[in-house]
Amino acid sequence: MFNVENIRKDFPILSRKVNGKDLVYLDNAATSQTPKQVIDVIVDYYSNYNANIHRGVHALSQEATDKYEQARHKIQAHFNAKHAHEIIFTSGTTHSINLVANGFTSILKPEDNIIVSALEHHSNIVPWQMLCERTGAQLKVIPMNQAGELIMSQYDNLLTENTKLVFVNHVSNALGTINPIEYIIEKAHQVGAAVLIDGAQSTPHIKPDVQALNVDFYVASAHKLCGPTGQGMLYGKEDWLKKLPPYQGGGEMIAEVTFEKTTYADLPHKFEAGTPNICGGIAFGAAIDYMNSIGFEAIANYEHELLEYATAQLLQIEGLTIYGTAKNKTSVISFNLDGIHPYDVGTILDKLGIAVRTGHHCAQPIMSFYNIPGTVRASFAFYNTKAEVDALVLGIKKAKMMLS
Ligand code: PMP
Numbered sequence: 001m002f003n004v005e006n007i008r009k010d011f012p013i014l015s016r017k018v019n020g021k022d023l024v025y026l027d028n029a030a031t032s033q034t035p036k037q038v039i040d041v042i043v044d045y046y047s048n049y050n051a052n053i054h055r056g057v058h059a060l061s062q063e064a065t066d067k068y069e070q071a072r073h074k075i076q077a078h079f080n081a082k083h084a085h086e087i088i089f090t091s092g093t094t095h096s097i098n099l100v101a102n103g104f105t106s107i108l109k110p111e112d113n114i115i116v117s118a119l120e121h122h123s124n125i126v127p128w129q130m131l132c133e134r135t136g137a138q139l140k141v142i143p144m145n146q147a148g149e150l151i152m153s154q155y156d157n158l159l160t161e162n163t164k165l166v167f168v169n170h171v172s173n174a175l176g177t178i179n180p181i182e183y184i185i186e187k188a189h190q191v192g193a194a195v196l197i198d199g200a201q202s203t204p205h206i207k208p209d210v211q212a213l214n215v216d217f218y219v220a221s222a223h224k225l226c227g228p229t230g231q232g233m234l235y236g237k238e239d240w241l242k243k244l245p246p247y248q249g250g251g252e253m254i255a256e257v258t259f260e261k262t263t264y265a266d267l268p269h270k271f272e273a274g275t276p277n278i279c280g281g282i283a284f285g286a287a288i289d290y291m292n293s294i295g296f297e298a299i300a301n302y303e304h305e306l307l308e309y310a311t312a313q314l315l316q317i318e319g320l321t322i323y324g325t326a327k328n329k330t331s332v333i334s335f336n337l338d339g340i341h342p343y344d345v346g347t348i349l350d351k352l353g354i355a356v357r358t359g360h361h362c363a364q365p366i367m368s369f370y371n372i373p374g375t376v377r378a379s380f381a382f383y384n385t386k387a388e389v390d391a392l393v394l395g396i397k398k399a400k401m402m403l404s
Contacts, residue, residue, distance in 0.1 A: 002298040007383050010035035010290075014383065021353030024388045029173050029332055029379035030357050031223045032204060034287075038226060041286040045279040053278055054252060054269075068278055071285025072268070078288045079218065080209040081235050085267040088241070089281050092232035093200040094123040096219035097167075099234060099271060100196055101127035103244030104165060110136030114165040115158055115193075118144040118369065119172040119179065122362040124198045128167060137164070144369060148175040148324035152183060163193040170202030174363040174377070175324025176332030178202070185215055194240065200224055204381070205303060205330045207296040210235050222280065227287030231280030234271070241267050248273040299382040303331035306380045310389045317396060323370055331380035334361075337396070340403045342376045348399040349376075354392055 008014050011033045016023050025033060045067075051060035053068050069084075076084045090096045108114070108131065116128055118141055132139045140163075142155045150168070159166075166188040171178050185195045196217035199208060203220040210218050217240065222231040236244075246253055246264055250273035255263040264270045291299070310333055314320055319338035336342055346358035359374040360367045367374055378392055 002294070002302055002382075004302070004383065004385055007294065008385075010037060011383055012036060012039070018353040018355070019351050024352075024354040024384075024391050026378040026380060026384065026388065026392060027355045027357050028204070028381040028384075029176075029201060029224075029361075029377065031229065032226050032381055033383065034228070035226055035290050037290045038228070038283050038286045041283050042228065042279055045282055050279075052275055064278055064282075067282045067285075068276075071281045074285040074288050075233055078207065078292065079235055080211050082211060083238055083267075086235055086238055086241065088234040088236065088268045088271045089276055089284075090219075090232045090234050090271075091230050091277065092221040092223070093198060093219050094232075096217075096232055096234035097123055097196070097198065098127045099247040100217055100219075100236070100244070101131045102247050104131055105134050106245060107243075108135040108137045108164055112162050112164045113138040113140055113160065114167070115140045115142060115155070115163060115188075116166075117142040117150050117168045117179070118365055119148070119150060119175065119177060120167070120169055120363065120365070121173050121198065121200065122364070124167055124169055125365070128165075142168070144366075147326050148172065148177045148329075148366075149326045150177075150179055152180065155184065156187060159187060159191050159193070161191055163188070163191050165194050165196065167196045167198065169198035169200065170206070170208070171199075171330050172324070172363070172366070173201045173332075174361040174366045174375070175326070175334055176201075176329040176379075177324055177326040178206075178328040178330060181215070182213065185213060189214070201330065201332075204291075205296070205300050207292075216240055222284040222287055225287055226290055227284045228277075228280045231277050231284050233284070238267065241271070246270050246273070250274045252276075294382060302382050303380055306384055306386065306389060307331040307333070309386055310378065310380065310392070313389065313393045314396070317393070317400065319400070320396070323366075323372075323375055332377060333379075334375040334377045336372060336375055337400050337403070340400070342374045344403050345376045345396065345399045348402060349392070349395045352391070352395045352398070354395050356392075 049063040053065040194216040199220040218235040223229040253273040342358040357377040
């Protein structure tokens, strides 16, 4: 049974004060908070079995290796990947995307094209632009409408037999739009293109099934779903991961090294050069366990309730515009007050202990589309409450009064 007051007790940070006020943390799309169940795992690692993995015969190394590989299996099960070696540990979504983009350098030809969407985070734009610069391939963009939804009829027109890759986020970080990735994947496969889904913003709310989606690559960051920073994952279909060259060279990723020739290790080690974030991987597994113990259906239902409650109240504030009104969206509200810079609103909210994000949210093309410098973004997690929404609404009214 979902009980937000009990859940809040798991998060030590939620009881701290900011500027003398109770913290109201509404910047969850930037990074989520960490429950004690995950903090305990981090403390346990450094207190009891900190050691390098995959190479030591001693007990600590074995223990750390076992825990690290168990975490990989937890992530495999969570995403329903067919094989554990299809899960590559990375430092985050950005690293995962760059790994794939680098791999396609030797595959793309100048006559090829790749497709991104108008709703992307910079980390799902810039690596592909760099790939196009390296290969001469063309970058095309699926446009969006005023509601912040992708225009699927235009996507259909962009796909050609020279389309080799399509990259779309599952959920937009700036607007919260949930994109129709099932359709996007199916259509891309009809022309033989591979698809990478950026799950940085979906994984805190939705449990994706990579086999049911039939997606080629799916990437995520642990810190968005109650795990640590500096840790992420790449799911790739086995065939693709075998085809792509390694991203970085170094220890751990080799089978044999001579000065004449090096052969590479099997998956997943081929893509995991050097000593990884061992504690981060183990804590990522613990975060997945924690989220599943609450249940993604319960999380999504509760967050939707918060979204509707907040939206209804915010719309009553005169001069407040919400950007991103898609029917299908997660608990993110991006807004502005008429004639007031988002940064000023954010600064006043901070004085009241309310943490929101202001700016372009690493999605400048979306801001250009709406012809605005940025927005104030409140993003709700399953540990937020209606009382916190009320505090936000009061704070915005206060900011409006002070700044008008
Ligand atoms: N894609 C999206 C949609 C995001 O929201 C983010 C994080 N804001 C990223 C990619 C990049 O994630 P990270 O910084 O953890 O690599």
